[in-house]
Amino acid sequence: xxxxxxxAGVGGQGxxxxxxxxxxxARSLNMHVLQAEVHGMAQRGGxxxxxxxxxxxxxxxxxxxxxxxxxVLSLEPMEALRYMPMLAPNGAIVTNAVPxxxxxNYPDDAVVERQIRLLPNHRFIHAVELAKTAGALxxxxxxxxxxxxxxxxxxxxxxxxxxxxxxxxxSDAVIETNLRAFQLGYEASQAAAS
Amino acid sequence: xxxQLLLGxxxxxxxAIDAGLSGAYAYPGTPSTEITAYVLRSxxxxxxxxxxxxxxxxxxxxxxxxxxxxxxxxxxASMKHVGLNVAADPFINSAISGSHGxxxxxxxxxxxxxxxxNEQDSRVYLDLAMMPCLEPAxxxxxxxxxAIAFALSERYRIPVMIRLTTRLCHSRATITTGxxxxxxxxxxxxxxxxxxxxxxxxxxxxxxxxDRQLDFTRESETSPFTTYCEGTDLxxxxxxxxxxxxxxxxxxxxxxxxxILKIGQYPLPLSLIERMMSECDRVLVFExxxxxxxxxxxxxxxxxxxxxxxxxxxxxxRTGELNPDHVASAFGLEMPSLHEVSTIPAPRPPxxxxxxxxxxxxRALNAVLKSDDAIGKLFSDIGCYTLSAMPPYESxxxxxxxxxxxxxxxxxxxxxxxxxVALIGDSTFTHSGMTGLLDCVNENANVTVVIVDNLTIxxxxxxxxxxxNRLADICAGLGVDPAHIRIITPLPNKHxxxxxxxxxxxAFEGPSVVIAVRECIQTARxxxxxxxxx
Numbered sequence: 001x002x003x004x005x006x007x008a009g010v011g012g013q014g015x016x017x018x019x020x021x022x023x024x025x026a027r028s029l030n031m032h033v034l035q036a037e038v039h040g041m042a043q044r045g046g047x048x049x050x051x052x053x054x055x056x057x058x059x060x061x062x063x064x065x066x067x068x069x070x071x072v073l074s075l076e077p078m079e080a081l082r083y084m085p086m087l088a089p090n091g092a093i094v095t096n097a098v099p100x101x102x103x104x105n106y107p108d109d110a111v112v113e114r115q116i117r118l119l120p121n122h123r124f125i126h127a128v129e130l131a132k133t134a135g136a137l138x139x140x141x142x143x144x145x146x147x148x149x150x151x152x153x154x155x156x157x158x159x160x161x162x163x164x165x166x167x168x169x170x171s172d173a174v175i176e177t178n179l180r181a182f183q184l185g186y187e188a189s190q191a192a193a194s
Numbered sequence: 195x196x197x198q199l200l201l202g203x204x205x206x207x208x209x210a211i212d213a214g215l216s217g218a219y220a221y222p223g224t225p226s227t228e229i230t231a232y233v234l235r236s237x238x239x240x241x242x243x244x245x246x247x248x249x250x251x252x253x254x255x256x257x258x259x260x261x262x263x264x265x266x267x268x269x270x271a272s273m274k275h276v277g278l279n280v281a282a283d284p285f286i287n288s289a290i291s292g293s294h295g296x297x298x299x300x301x302x303x304x305x306x307x308x309x310x311x312n313e314q315d316s317r318v319y320l321d322l323a324m325m326p327c328l329e330p331a332x333x334x335x336x337x338x339x340x341a342i343a344f345a346l347s348e349r350y351r352i353p354v355m356i357r358l359t360t361r362l363c364h365s366r367a368t369i370t371t372g373x374x375x376x377x378x379x380x381x382x383x384x385x386x387x388x389x390x391x392x393x394x395x396x397x398x399x400x401x402x403x404x405d406r407q408l409d410f411t412r413e414s415e416t417s418p419f420t421t422y423c424e425g426t427d428l429x430x431x432x433x434x435x436x437x438x439x440x441x442x443x444x445x446x447x448x449x450x451x452x453x454i455l456k457i458g459q460y461p462l463p464l465s466l467i468e469r470m471m472s473e474c475d476r477v478l479v480f481e482x483x484x485x486x487x488x489x490x491x492x493x494x495x496x497x498x499x500x501x502x503x504x505x506x507x508x509x510x511x512r513t514g515e516l517n518p519d520h521v522a523s524a525f526g527l528e529m530p531s532l533h534e535v536s537t538i539p540a541p542r543p544p545x546x547x548x549x550x551x552x553x554x555x556x557r558a559l560n561a562v563l564k565s566d567d568a569i570g571k572l573f574s575d576i577g578c579y580t581l582s583a584m585p586p587y588e589s590x591x592x593x594x595x596x597x598x599x600x601x602x603x604x605x606x607x608x609x610x611x612x613x614x615v616a617l618i619g620d621s622t623f624t625h626s627g628m629t630g631l632l633d634c635v636n637e638n639a640n641v642t643v644v645i646v647d648n649l650t651i652x653x654x655x656x657x658x659x660x661x662x663n664r665l666a667d668i669c670a671g672l673g674v675d676p677a678h679i680r681i682i683t684p685l686p687n688k689h690x691x692x693x694x695x696x697x698x699x700x701a702f703e704g705p706s707v708v709i710a711v712r713e714c715i716q717t718a719r720x721x722x723x724x725x726x727x728x
Binding site: 035060102 | 542
């Protein structure tokens with residue numbers, strides 16, 4: 001059992017926390033985990049991505065090979081498209097539907113959406129709305145974790161306990177908000193499938 | 195045993211703590227920052243068992259570590275690759291003086307320049323300093339590296355470099371940690387003369403360093419980080435250094451028919467290389483960074499030498515970070531992806547955060563320097579404010595290396611440029627800007643230095659800056675006329691008065707300083723909302 005993920009977003013969206021929860025969930029199941037992340041200059045409102053691989057067998061490269069990503073999980077629709085060559089033939093894109101426009105030449109929303117919809121496996125999730133419902137806009141990353149969960153070879157319970165571990169330093173209220181956000185994202189993703 | 199999911203940097207830091215570390219010094223720089231940040235957060239640092247600090251620059255960090263080693267304790271200095279340029283003097287000379295307590299120098303290279311102005315390979319410095327170096331291939335090795343390096347350092351009384359690359363620094367893996375060693379007690383060297391590098395004494399120490407090179411080579415050959423895996427297909431032999439080893443394993447699998455020499459310690463393990471060169475028709479070299487090993491193997495090819503392939507031969511890209519796709523392609527195993535590159539996404543470069551104080555400073559500078567008849571130039575430095583090179587600001591004209599803003603502005607003004615303005619951050623100023631300002635004062639240079647003081651080292655994540663709230667005093671102490679040290683607050687509603695201050699100081703003939711003080715909005719937000727969501 002092995003999964004290759006590309007996590008995508010823009011600096012400041014909480015991508016590293018999202019990666020940390022998945023990594024922690026896999027670690028808690030005694031799987032081999034490798035996760036490459038971006039620190040430093042690139043985080044300043046620029047492109048941020050993380051390669052995350054886990055397996056019950058030893059794995060070597062922290063970087064995902066082109067054409068082998070099972071899932072691109074993105075906090076931003078245009079960012080999801082940046083990693084098309086990474087996708088495996090049957091790979092899925094699960095993305096936040098709400099664009100983050102901090103550049104003057106952001107492409108037309110409809111053009112971005114159309115290309116993602118050409119893929120057989122895709123989900124559009126209105127993460128901002130659901131995060132608001134959960135209680136905090138910053139929890140959009142956990143909404144998207146929930147939305148990606150049906151595609152992950154990790155039990156939902158392990159992901160939830162990953163949220164507890166990663167946010168252990170925060171208040172109970174924050175953890176509850178993140179868990180609600182996760183649940184809302186999960187349900188929205190399941191509903192989009194049917 | 196407990197496993198933890200740690201970054202390569204964190205693994206190394208935990209390994210150093212467990213190996214009896216007593217002192218850790220660094221100037222932050224991507225991708226090395228998390229090593230020292232991790233030690234600073236540790237229980238041992240909080241209890242005062244480990245002296246740990248962000249220092250003024252990499253040179254002062256390494257010198258402090260050398261001093262701690264002189265006191266018999268295990269110490270390390272950490273830096274990014276270009277930081278080693280700043281620390282090159284103590285780096286090369288400490289190999290001659292030698293160390294006492296274990297001394298390691300962690301240097302993190304940044305191939306592909308993710309967050310740097312060049313992709314220099316620190317292994318090249320080994321040819322100058324002739325000290326041993328470990329290159330861990332993964333997080334678990336990064337954890338073990340300090341214990342091995344400290345022992346090696348104490349066995350030969352020599353500092354040991356640990357070379358890392360961005361991908362290892364900033365990748366997480368599950369690692370298993372071991373027991374904690376006791377920290378060394380205070381002790382002084384029993385042969386203290388070797389620390390006096392007067393020519394007559396230095397020649398002796400240098401001769402001793404040269405004598406030890408064979409020992410260092412033998413250590414590399416028997417290093418736990420170096421392995422020779424036998425192979426049956428001798429048409430090609432594989433050499434893989436550090437992290438490149440895992441890219442190779444990812445592609446060729448566990449049962450590779452070719453022999454593989456994994457190199458994790460320098461100087462080069464010569465006997466193992468000779469074996470591969472003599473039994474294989476071709477040697478394929480994988481290494482992240484420069485073609486350092488490949489270049490040495492190519493040397494002057496003899497008629498009977500095997501063919502050497504790698505970055506220099508074009509089998510791998512000459513520049514940039516290595517990845518598994520490059521390795522697959524070198525073996526002729528590339529598989530084109532089913533999905534083509536999408537032309538839709540626009541580039542999204544890093545930018546100043548909305549509300550950043552640097553934005554207001556740059557707008558004020560633009561009003562003076564970028565008006566139609568102005569021919570002024572803005573010499574910038576290393577920090578977030580360099581991002582103002584891009585639209586919508588397009589403020590800065592140069593960015594070369596730490597501290598260059600002030601001294602380049604001085605030289606340009608002496609060449610005839612006016613206005614000649616320097617833009618430098620608070621921590622870059624204390625890193626290597628102060629000495630340049632002293633030059634300006636001594637030469638009465640007609641420059642205006644704008645110090646953007648956001649009260650933190652922002653670009654690397656908000657470390658403590660050396661000169662918080664003391665910049666005006668420092669400038670006055672260096673001899674700048676206090677009447678021409680002006681403090682402004684970079685805020686949109688102060689724009690007009692800030693423009694006026696900058697105009698006045700540019701008009702002043704002589705060195706002047708404008709300090710723009712407002713806290714980084716990232717650190718301000720963090721200190722306001724401790725315990726906020728995700």
